[in-house]
Amino acid sequence: MRWEELDREPCSLARSLSIVGDRWTLLVLRECFLRVRRFEEFEQRLGIARHVLADRLKKLTEAGVLRKEPYQERPRREEYRLTEKGLDLYPVMLSLLDWGDKWMAGPEGPPLLRRHKACGHVVHAVHVCSECGEPLDARSMTVEPGPGAPPAVLKAAGGDTK
Amino acid sequence: MRWEELDREPCSLARSLSIVGDRWTLLVLRECFLRVRRFEEFEQRLGIARHVLADRLKKLTEAGVLRKEPYQERPRREEYRLTEKGLDLYPVMLSLLDWGDKWMAGPEGPPLLRRHKACGHVVHAVHVCSECGEPLDARSMTVEPGPGAPPAVLKAAGGDTK
DNA sequence: ACAATGGGTTCCAAAAAAGAACCTGTCAAG
DNA sequence: CTTGACAGGTTCTTTTTTGGAACCCATTGT
16 A cells, blocks of 8 residues: 555545644644644744645645635735634544543653633543444444445455454 | 654653554554454555564554464464553544544545444444533633643643634 | 465665755835 | 845755565474
C-alpha cells in the first residue's frame, strides 16, 4: 500500500489517515482548536519548518478541513479556520488527549485538563453507542461490509474487533 | 520541536502522537484490532516494507501497546497482541473511523459498518461527558492547567477550545 | 540433503523533513 | 524616495524515513 493511494482504500480509518496520519497535521489542528489562525503563530508555537507548515496548511485547506478567510485587505492577509469538517475532528483529538492523559502522563498527572462548560466538571470523554447509549469498547463490536464495500472486503470481514 | 522530544512535551496529544503519529502505526493497530497477530500476516495485509514493520512492532512493544506472546516452542514463534494500553486505543480508532465514514466515504457510503453486540444496531460512537453524560463538542469545553503543567503552559492556557 | 516457513536484517535508491536563506507586497518612518 | 518591518511564503542543501528487494537463520517436513 502506498501513501498516495491511502484515500482510495476501502477503509475509513485509512482514508482518515490519508489526511491526519502524518507527523505534523494533528499538531497543527491542535493549534487550530486553541484558536491559532495565522501562519507565523503556527510556526512559533510548533517550531515547524516553514515549508512543511505551508504544505500542511495547503493540504488541509484542499481537503476542506480548514478554510482561508481574509482578515484584512491591502495588504491582503488571510487566516486559517476550521470548517465544519475540521471541527468534526474534535472527537479524534479528545480520544488522543484522553489516552495520553491516562497512559503517557508522568506521576504528577496530565499537563492540561478539560472542563465541561455545561456541568462545570473536569471531564474526559466516554464513547457510547449512538443507538442504545451504552459505553463501547473493542470487544463489544462486530464489523460487517457496508454499502461501499468492494467484493474483496466481503471475504475478509466477519469477525469482531478483538 | 523535534520528533524525538515529542514524548516530553507538556501535551497529552503530542505524547500520544509520539507513539501513534506516524504513517503506519495506526494501520498496524487496525490489523491488531482485527485479530491479526503475526509478522507475515501484517506484511501481506498492509503491503508494508518488512523493516518498517519490524521497527513499528518493536516500538509498539517497547511502548507497552503490544506484547509478544509465544504461541509455540521449537521453533519458538511469537505473536503480537494488544495490551490493555493498546486496547484503550479503541476510542481513537473509532473516532477516526466515524470521521472517515462521515467525511471520506463516496456517494455509495462507508465500506464497513460496526454493529453493537449488545443492542444489535449498526452504530457510531458518540462522545459524552464522563460526569454529566451530555454530548461533547469543541465549543463546550475549556482548557486549564493540570497537575503536570509546567510554568510556561500557565500563560498560554486560559481560552476555550474553539 | 533440500526446500519451505516464520521472522527477521542488510543494502540501495527514492521521498520527506529539518534548517536556513531568500523573495514579495504593502505600508510607515526618516 | 530609500530603508525597514511584517506577513506569508518559496528555494536551497543536508539528514531521516520509506520502499523494494535480497539475504540470513533456526527448525521441520519430504
